[in-house]
Amino acid sequence: MKEIELKLQGKIKRLTNQTFKFDKRVGEGWFSAVYFLKTREIVKGFCPENIVTMQFFQRNHAVLCGTDEVIALVKTFANNPEGLEIHSLQDGDKISPFETVLTIAGPYEDFGYLEGIIDGILSRRTSVATNVYNVVKAAGDKPVIFMGDRDDHFTQQAGDGYAAHIGGSTAQATHAMNEWWGKEGMGTMPHALIQLFNGDVVEAAKAYYKKYPEDDLIVLIDYNNDCINDALRLAREFGDNLKGVRVDTSRTMIDHYFIQNTHVLGTFDPRGANPELIFALREALDSEGYNHVKIVVSGGFNEERIKEFEERKVPADIYGIGGSLLKINIGFTGDNVLLNGEPQAKAGRRFRPNPRLEKVD
Secondary structure (H helix, E strand, C coil): HHHHHHHHHHHCCCCCCCCCCHHHHHHCCCCCHHHHHHCCCCHHCCCCCCCEEEEEECCEEEEEECCCHHHHHHHHCCCCCCHHHHEEEECEECCCCCCCCCEEEEEEEHHHHHHHHHHHHHHHHHHHHHHHHHHHHHHHHCEECCCCCHHCCHHHHHHHHHHHHHHCCCCCCCCCHHHHCCCCCCCCCCCCHHHCCCHHHHHHHHHHHCCCCCCCCEEEEECCCCCHHHHHHHHHHHHHHHHEEECCCCCCCHHHHHHHHHCEEEEEEECCCCHHHHHHHHHHHHHHCCCEEEEEEEEECCCCHHHHHHCCCCCCCCCECCCCHHCCCCCCCEEEECCCCEEEECCCCCCCCCCCCCEEE
Protein backbone atom coordinates (compact mmCIF):
# COMPACT_ATOMS: atom_id res chain seq x y z
CA MET A 1 0.00 0.00 0.00
CA LYS A 2 2.92 2.37 0.56
CA GLU A 3 3.48 2.94 -3.17
CA ILE A 4 -0.22 3.62 -3.71
CA GLU A 5 -0.37 6.08 -0.82
CA LEU A 6 2.62 7.98 -2.18
CA LYS A 7 1.03 8.15 -5.61
CA LEU A 8 -2.24 9.37 -4.18
CA GLN A 9 -0.58 11.97 -1.98
CA GLY A 10 2.00 13.12 -4.51
CA LYS A 11 1.48 15.42 -7.46
CA ILE A 12 1.07 13.71 -10.78
CA LYS A 13 1.82 15.49 -14.04
CA ARG A 14 -1.46 16.31 -15.71
CA LEU A 15 -2.51 14.66 -18.93
CA THR A 16 -3.00 17.10 -21.79
CA ASN A 17 -5.37 17.60 -24.72
CA GLN A 18 -3.07 15.37 -26.79
CA THR A 19 -4.03 12.33 -24.68
CA PHE A 20 -7.74 12.30 -25.35
CA LYS A 21 -9.54 11.53 -28.58
CA PHE A 22 -12.66 13.63 -28.13
CA ASP A 23 -15.59 13.28 -30.51
CA LYS A 24 -15.81 16.62 -32.33
CA ARG A 25 -19.59 16.52 -31.90
CA VAL A 26 -19.09 17.53 -28.26
CA GLY A 27 -18.60 21.06 -29.55
CA GLU A 28 -21.86 20.82 -31.49
CA GLY A 29 -23.80 19.98 -28.34
CA TRP A 30 -24.57 16.43 -29.47
CA PHE A 31 -23.79 14.94 -26.04
CA SER A 32 -25.25 17.74 -23.91
CA ALA A 33 -28.74 17.67 -22.42
CA VAL A 34 -31.01 19.77 -24.60
CA TYR A 35 -32.00 22.06 -21.75
CA PHE A 36 -28.37 23.15 -21.42
CA LEU A 37 -28.32 24.00 -25.12
CA LYS A 38 -31.55 25.97 -24.86
CA THR A 39 -30.24 27.80 -21.79
CA ARG A 40 -27.12 28.79 -23.69
CA GLU A 41 -29.20 30.37 -26.44
CA ILE A 42 -31.47 32.18 -23.98
CA VAL A 43 -28.47 33.56 -22.09
CA LYS A 44 -26.91 34.78 -25.32
CA GLY A 45 -30.07 36.68 -26.16
CA PHE A 46 -31.17 38.02 -22.79
CA CYS A 47 -28.36 38.09 -20.20
CA PRO A 48 -24.96 37.56 -21.82
CA GLU A 49 -21.52 38.04 -20.27
CA ASN A 50 -22.55 37.32 -16.69
CA ILE A 51 -19.77 35.52 -14.86
CA VAL A 52 -20.89 32.32 -13.17
CA THR A 53 -18.86 30.04 -10.94
CA MET A 54 -19.70 26.38 -11.38
CA GLN A 55 -18.45 23.93 -8.74
CA PHE A 56 -18.44 20.13 -8.72
CA PHE A 57 -18.73 17.71 -5.79
CA GLN A 58 -19.86 14.20 -4.86
CA ARG A 59 -21.06 12.47 -1.69
CA ASN A 60 -18.52 9.75 -0.82
CA HIS A 61 -15.03 9.19 0.45
CA ALA A 62 -13.33 8.48 -2.85
CA VAL A 63 -10.24 8.60 -5.04
CA LEU A 64 -10.71 11.38 -7.57
CA CYS A 65 -10.14 10.73 -11.25
CA GLY A 66 -11.15 12.48 -14.47
CA THR A 67 -9.97 16.02 -13.72
CA ASP A 68 -7.34 16.06 -16.45
CA GLU A 69 -9.88 14.79 -18.94
CA VAL A 70 -12.39 17.45 -17.89
CA ILE A 71 -9.85 20.25 -18.11
CA ALA A 72 -8.82 19.10 -21.59
CA LEU A 73 -12.48 18.90 -22.59
CA VAL A 74 -13.18 22.45 -21.43
CA LYS A 75 -10.07 23.83 -23.10
CA THR A 76 -11.04 22.06 -26.32
CA PHE A 77 -14.74 22.87 -26.57
CA ALA A 78 -15.49 25.97 -24.50
CA ASN A 79 -15.77 29.27 -26.31
CA ASN A 80 -12.86 31.52 -25.34
CA PRO A 81 -11.32 28.94 -22.99
CA GLU A 82 -8.44 31.31 -22.25
CA GLY A 83 -10.95 33.58 -20.54
CA LEU A 84 -12.11 30.90 -18.08
CA GLU A 85 -10.64 30.49 -14.62
CA ILE A 86 -10.34 26.85 -13.58
CA HIS A 87 -9.32 25.51 -10.18
CA SER A 88 -9.01 21.78 -9.65
CA LEU A 89 -7.74 18.98 -7.49
CA GLN A 90 -5.62 16.32 -9.19
CA ASP A 91 -6.33 12.79 -10.33
CA GLY A 92 -5.43 10.48 -7.46
CA ASP A 93 -6.38 12.91 -4.69
CA LYS A 94 -8.45 11.44 -1.89
CA ILE A 95 -11.67 13.38 -1.51
CA SER A 96 -14.41 13.68 1.10
CA PRO A 97 -18.19 13.95 0.78
CA PHE A 98 -19.30 17.36 -0.53
CA GLU A 99 -15.70 18.51 -1.04
CA THR A 100 -15.35 20.83 -4.02
CA VAL A 101 -13.07 19.14 -6.56
CA LEU A 102 -13.32 21.59 -9.47
CA THR A 103 -14.54 25.12 -10.16
CA ILE A 104 -14.93 26.88 -13.49
CA ALA A 105 -15.63 30.62 -13.66
CA GLY A 106 -16.56 32.56 -16.79
CA PRO A 107 -19.50 33.56 -18.98
CA TYR A 108 -22.13 30.82 -18.81
CA GLU A 109 -22.65 30.83 -22.56
CA ASP A 110 -18.99 29.91 -23.05
CA PHE A 111 -18.97 26.61 -21.13
CA GLY A 112 -22.25 25.88 -19.33
CA TYR A 113 -23.48 23.35 -21.88
CA LEU A 114 -20.60 21.05 -20.86
CA GLU A 115 -21.91 20.59 -17.30
CA GLY A 116 -23.51 17.16 -17.77
CA ILE A 117 -20.54 15.80 -19.72
CA ILE A 118 -18.21 16.92 -16.93
CA ASP A 119 -20.38 15.21 -14.32
CA GLY A 120 -20.32 12.00 -16.35
CA ILE A 121 -16.55 11.98 -16.81
CA LEU A 122 -15.87 12.57 -13.12
CA SER A 123 -18.49 10.02 -12.06
CA ARG A 124 -17.17 7.16 -14.18
CA ARG A 125 -13.47 7.76 -13.68
CA THR A 126 -13.78 8.34 -9.94
CA SER A 127 -16.00 5.28 -9.50
CA VAL A 128 -13.48 3.02 -11.23
CA ALA A 129 -10.48 4.54 -9.44
CA THR A 130 -12.21 4.20 -6.07
CA ASN A 131 -13.36 0.64 -6.74
CA VAL A 132 -9.82 -0.36 -7.68
CA TYR A 133 -8.31 1.45 -4.71
CA ASN A 134 -10.64 -0.41 -2.35
CA VAL A 135 -9.80 -3.85 -3.75
CA VAL A 136 -6.08 -3.06 -3.80
CA LYS A 137 -6.33 -1.99 -0.17
CA ALA A 138 -8.18 -5.22 0.65
CA ALA A 139 -5.51 -7.27 -1.15
CA GLY A 140 -2.66 -5.74 0.85
CA ASP A 141 0.65 -6.14 -0.96
CA LYS A 142 -0.71 -8.65 -3.47
CA PRO A 143 -0.97 -7.60 -7.14
CA VAL A 144 -4.37 -6.82 -8.63
CA ILE A 145 -4.83 -7.23 -12.38
CA PHE A 146 -7.55 -5.15 -14.04
CA MET A 147 -9.41 -7.49 -16.41
CA GLY A 148 -12.42 -5.36 -17.33
CA ASP A 149 -12.21 -5.63 -21.12
CA ARG A 150 -15.24 -7.94 -21.44
CA ASP A 151 -17.46 -6.10 -18.98
CA ASP A 152 -18.09 -2.87 -20.88
CA HIS A 153 -17.96 -1.26 -24.31
CA PHE A 154 -14.46 -1.34 -25.79
CA THR A 155 -14.44 2.44 -26.30
CA GLN A 156 -14.20 2.85 -22.51
CA GLN A 157 -10.99 0.87 -22.11
CA ALA A 158 -8.47 3.70 -22.24
CA GLY A 159 -10.25 5.80 -19.64
CA ASP A 160 -11.11 2.86 -17.41
CA GLY A 161 -7.56 1.56 -17.57
CA TYR A 162 -6.20 4.95 -16.59
CA ALA A 163 -8.66 5.18 -13.70
CA ALA A 164 -7.63 1.68 -12.59
CA HIS A 165 -3.99 2.80 -12.74
CA ILE A 166 -4.83 5.81 -10.56
CA GLY A 167 -6.57 3.45 -8.14
CA GLY A 168 -3.45 1.30 -7.87
CA SER A 169 -3.93 -1.75 -10.10
CA THR A 170 -0.73 -3.63 -10.93
CA ALA A 171 -1.44 -4.43 -14.57
CA GLN A 172 -4.13 -4.16 -17.24
CA ALA A 173 -5.49 -6.73 -19.69
CA THR A 174 -5.33 -4.73 -22.95
CA HIS A 175 -2.98 -2.29 -24.63
CA ALA A 176 -5.83 0.23 -24.83
CA MET A 177 -6.19 0.25 -21.05
CA ASN A 178 -2.60 1.42 -20.81
CA GLU A 179 -2.77 4.01 -23.59
CA TRP A 180 -3.05 7.15 -21.46
CA TRP A 181 -0.14 6.28 -19.20
CA GLY A 182 2.30 4.72 -21.64
CA LYS A 183 2.43 1.01 -20.73
CA GLU A 184 1.39 -2.20 -22.46
CA GLY A 185 -1.25 -4.79 -21.67
CA MET A 186 -0.32 -8.11 -20.11
CA GLY A 187 -1.80 -11.61 -20.16
CA THR A 188 -1.07 -15.23 -20.91
CA MET A 189 -3.70 -17.61 -22.27
CA PRO A 190 -7.49 -17.83 -22.50
CA HIS A 191 -9.55 -20.99 -22.32
CA ALA A 192 -9.79 -20.85 -26.12
CA LEU A 193 -6.12 -21.81 -26.45
CA ILE A 194 -6.61 -24.91 -24.34
CA GLN A 195 -9.69 -25.85 -26.36
CA LEU A 196 -7.67 -25.73 -29.57
CA PHE A 197 -5.34 -28.32 -28.05
CA ASN A 198 -8.33 -30.58 -27.34
CA GLY A 199 -8.39 -29.64 -23.68
CA ASP A 200 -4.78 -30.71 -23.05
CA VAL A 201 -3.50 -27.92 -20.81
CA VAL A 202 0.08 -29.17 -20.92
CA GLU A 203 0.24 -29.16 -24.72
CA ALA A 204 -1.31 -25.69 -24.83
CA ALA A 205 1.27 -24.48 -22.34
CA LYS A 206 4.10 -26.01 -24.36
CA ALA A 207 2.97 -24.13 -27.44
CA TYR A 208 2.63 -20.91 -25.49
CA TYR A 209 6.07 -21.26 -23.94
CA LYS A 210 7.66 -22.05 -27.29
CA LYS A 211 6.08 -18.98 -28.89
CA TYR A 212 6.63 -16.60 -25.95
CA PRO A 213 9.63 -17.95 -24.01
CA GLU A 214 10.37 -14.51 -22.52
CA ASP A 215 7.00 -14.40 -20.72
CA ASP A 216 6.38 -15.62 -17.21
CA LEU A 217 4.45 -18.83 -17.82
CA ILE A 218 1.11 -18.58 -16.00
CA VAL A 219 -1.41 -21.20 -17.06
CA LEU A 220 -5.17 -21.54 -16.64
CA ILE A 221 -5.98 -24.77 -14.81
CA ASP A 222 -9.79 -24.81 -14.56
CA TYR A 223 -10.57 -25.80 -18.18
CA ASN A 224 -11.16 -29.43 -17.23
CA ASN A 225 -12.58 -28.51 -13.81
CA ASP A 226 -9.70 -30.50 -12.31
CA CYS A 227 -7.44 -27.75 -11.02
CA ILE A 228 -5.16 -29.68 -8.72
CA ASN A 229 -4.37 -32.56 -11.05
CA ASP A 230 -3.80 -30.21 -14.01
CA ALA A 231 -1.60 -27.93 -11.88
CA LEU A 232 0.56 -30.88 -10.87
CA ARG A 233 0.81 -32.08 -14.48
CA LEU A 234 2.05 -28.64 -15.48
CA ALA A 235 4.49 -28.35 -12.58
CA ARG A 236 5.98 -31.76 -13.33
CA GLU A 237 6.38 -30.82 -17.00
CA PHE A 238 7.81 -27.31 -16.62
CA GLY A 239 9.42 -27.29 -13.17
CA ASP A 240 10.94 -23.91 -12.37
CA ASN A 241 9.71 -22.49 -15.69
CA LEU A 242 6.12 -22.62 -14.47
CA LYS A 243 5.67 -19.30 -12.70
CA GLY A 244 2.01 -19.52 -11.84
CA VAL A 245 -1.37 -21.13 -12.32
CA ARG A 246 -4.71 -19.34 -12.56
CA VAL A 247 -7.95 -20.65 -11.10
CA ASP A 248 -10.99 -19.19 -12.88
CA THR A 249 -13.58 -21.77 -11.89
CA SER A 250 -17.18 -20.74 -12.58
CA ARG A 251 -19.33 -19.96 -9.56
CA THR A 252 -21.73 -22.63 -10.81
CA MET A 253 -19.09 -25.41 -10.88
CA ILE A 254 -17.61 -27.72 -8.23
CA ASP A 255 -14.04 -28.80 -8.92
CA HIS A 256 -13.31 -32.53 -9.24
CA TYR A 257 -11.18 -32.31 -6.10
CA PHE A 258 -14.34 -32.11 -3.99
CA ILE A 259 -16.02 -34.93 -5.89
CA GLN A 260 -12.98 -37.10 -5.16
CA ASN A 261 -12.82 -35.92 -1.53
CA THR A 262 -16.45 -35.76 -0.46
CA HIS A 263 -15.48 -36.05 3.21
CA VAL A 264 -14.46 -32.36 3.24
CA LEU A 265 -17.89 -31.18 2.05
CA GLY A 266 -20.77 -29.96 4.16
CA THR A 267 -19.44 -26.86 5.91
CA PHE A 268 -18.77 -24.46 3.01
CA ASP A 269 -19.85 -23.51 -0.49
CA PRO A 270 -17.68 -25.67 -2.80
CA ARG A 271 -18.46 -23.76 -5.99
CA GLY A 272 -16.02 -21.58 -7.90
CA ALA A 273 -12.53 -20.55 -6.83
CA ASN A 274 -13.34 -20.97 -3.15
CA PRO A 275 -10.85 -20.79 -0.26
CA GLU A 276 -10.81 -24.54 0.39
CA LEU A 277 -9.87 -25.25 -3.22
CA ILE A 278 -6.99 -22.78 -3.07
CA PHE A 279 -5.76 -24.21 0.25
CA ALA A 280 -5.80 -27.68 -1.28
CA LEU A 281 -4.05 -26.49 -4.44
CA ARG A 282 -1.27 -24.83 -2.45
CA GLU A 283 -0.80 -27.92 -0.32
CA ALA A 284 -0.63 -30.17 -3.39
CA LEU A 285 1.99 -28.01 -5.12
CA ASP A 286 4.08 -27.61 -1.98
CA SER A 287 3.98 -31.32 -1.20
CA GLU A 288 5.85 -32.00 -4.46
CA GLY A 289 8.30 -29.14 -3.99
CA TYR A 290 6.67 -26.58 -6.27
CA ASN A 291 6.57 -23.83 -3.66
CA HIS A 292 7.63 -21.27 -6.26
CA VAL A 293 4.43 -21.57 -8.32
CA LYS A 294 2.15 -18.59 -7.70
CA ILE A 295 -1.62 -18.93 -7.56
CA VAL A 296 -3.75 -16.41 -9.44
CA VAL A 297 -7.48 -16.35 -8.71
CA SER A 298 -10.18 -14.74 -10.84
CA GLY A 299 -13.87 -15.06 -11.61
CA GLY A 300 -16.35 -12.89 -9.74
CA PHE A 301 -13.94 -11.35 -7.26
CA ASN A 302 -14.76 -8.06 -5.55
CA GLU A 303 -13.69 -6.15 -2.47
CA GLU A 304 -15.70 -8.26 -0.03
CA ARG A 305 -14.53 -11.56 -1.47
CA ILE A 306 -10.90 -10.44 -1.34
CA LYS A 307 -11.36 -9.36 2.27
CA GLU A 308 -12.68 -12.84 3.06
CA PHE A 309 -9.66 -14.46 1.39
CA GLU A 310 -7.20 -12.20 3.19
CA GLU A 311 -8.85 -12.60 6.59
CA ARG A 312 -8.63 -16.36 6.21
CA LYS A 313 -5.08 -16.11 4.86
CA VAL A 314 -6.01 -18.01 1.71
CA PRO A 315 -2.76 -18.59 -0.25
CA ALA A 316 -3.77 -16.66 -3.36
CA ASP A 317 -0.87 -14.57 -4.65
CA ILE A 318 -2.55 -12.43 -7.33
CA TYR A 319 -6.14 -11.32 -7.89
CA GLY A 320 -7.66 -10.84 -11.33
CA ILE A 321 -10.78 -8.66 -11.26
CA GLY A 322 -13.13 -7.35 -13.93
CA GLY A 323 -16.78 -6.38 -13.76
CA SER A 324 -17.00 -5.40 -10.10
CA LEU A 325 -14.48 -2.60 -10.71
CA LEU A 326 -16.68 -0.95 -13.33
CA LYS A 327 -19.73 -0.34 -11.15
CA ILE A 328 -20.68 3.35 -11.31
CA ASN A 329 -21.53 4.17 -7.72
CA ILE A 330 -20.28 7.74 -7.41
CA GLY A 331 -22.25 10.57 -8.96
CA PHE A 332 -20.99 14.12 -9.35
CA THR A 333 -23.08 17.26 -9.30
CA GLY A 334 -22.26 20.59 -10.94
CA ASP A 335 -23.88 23.73 -9.51
CA ASN A 336 -23.70 27.39 -10.38
CA VAL A 337 -23.02 28.96 -6.97
CA LEU A 338 -21.74 32.49 -7.70
CA LEU A 339 -23.08 35.10 -10.09
CA ASN A 340 -20.65 37.92 -10.85
CA GLY A 341 -18.78 37.05 -7.68
CA GLU A 342 -21.81 37.13 -5.40
CA PRO A 343 -23.62 34.13 -3.84
CA GLN A 344 -26.45 32.95 -6.07
CA ALA A 345 -27.48 29.29 -6.06
CA LYS A 346 -30.49 27.07 -5.70
CA ALA A 347 -31.69 26.35 -2.18
CA GLY A 348 -29.48 23.81 -0.47
CA ARG A 349 -26.39 24.73 -2.48
CA ARG A 350 -23.68 27.22 -1.70
CA PHE A 351 -20.15 28.06 -2.68
CA ARG A 352 -17.76 25.75 -0.85
CA PRO A 353 -14.21 27.11 -1.13
CA ASN A 354 -11.50 24.46 -0.99
CA PRO A 355 -7.93 25.55 -0.21
CA ARG A 356 -6.65 22.35 -1.83
CA LEU A 357 -7.74 23.48 -5.29
CA GLU A 358 -4.97 24.54 -7.66
CA LYS A 359 -5.36 27.10 -10.42
CA VAL A 360 -5.03 25.49 -13.83
CA ASP A 361 -3.03 27.40 -16.42
